Amino acid sequence: MSTYPLAGPAQARELPPLSPMLAMIGSLPPPETEGEFAYETLWNGARTLVHLPADGTVRLVSATGLDTTSQYPELRALAGLLPAPEAVLDGEIVVLDDQGRPSVERLQQRMSLHHPAAVDRARQDLPAWMVIYDVLYLGEPVIQLPYTARRDLLDDLGLPAHGVIVPAAWPSMADEAMENSRREGFDGIVAKRFTSPYLPGRRTRDWIKIKHLAPAG
Incomplete structure (x- = not known):
């Protein structure tokens, strides 16, 4: 039975309050x-949860529960990706460098801006992208489903578009994934257990963050 009651068709459904699962x-x-x-x-x-109420709006919520929608006006285009049903998606906001890799320094510059004029200028020089890698709610809660089922739902949404990235998942191929991330200039990989449900706010070994070792010297 769903832990979140769904309203009837004549009522607006309130999307459930959720927090990110941690590795x-x-x-x-x-x-x-x-x-x-x-x-x-x-x-x-x-880390950001994307709330899509299917009413033409989008709300971006940080890992600490802050509404950051106004800081990334270019990501309001996410509202048009899923006209229905209501959805909550999990992912990360990134700013890319000249080689198309996530830049922590550029992201920090962007995160520090709040004044509308400064944000508007930055969206040209430091455009934000949304990396989406999980589905928490799609017309009804899906956090109880295993990772594989949620990943299938994500892939079926057909989300990749300008400003949106859905990262590849390498099933059962740890060494290949690690080597690919090193070659592409990323910091590492995240291992996600096939059978794991989504556990909001929990840090478990169902998700393991594995970083490349810094070279000796």
């Missing part, structure tokens, strides 16, 4: 359990 920092799963995970690129952006 543990660790190392690659051993060979005997490697096949229990999918592997995604580590983006190191600003």
Whole structure:
């Protein structure tokens, strides 16, 4: 039974209050359990839940619960990606460097801006992108579904568009994913257990953040 009651068709549905699921920092799963995970690129952006009430609006909520919609006006275009049903998506806001890789420095510059005029100028020089990698709500709560089912829902949405990135998931291929992220200039990968439900606000080993070791010197 759904933990969030759904309103009738004549009523506006209130999207559930949710907080992001968190990853543990660790190392690659051993060979005997490697096949229990999918592997995604580590983006190191600003964790954000995207609320799409299917009324032509979008609301961006930070990991600490702050409404950051006004800081990223270019991401209001997300409202047109899913005309229906209501949805809550999980991801990260990133700002890319000249090579198309996420830049922490550029993101920090963008996050520091709040005045509308400064934000408007920055959207030209430091445009924000939305990396979306999970679905929490799609007409009804889906957090109880395993990662594989939620990932299928995400892929079926057909979201990739200008300003939106849906990262690839590498099933059961830890070494390949790690090497690909190194080659592409990312900091590492996140291992996500196939069977794991989405646990709002929880940090568990169902998600493991694995970073590349800094070179000695």
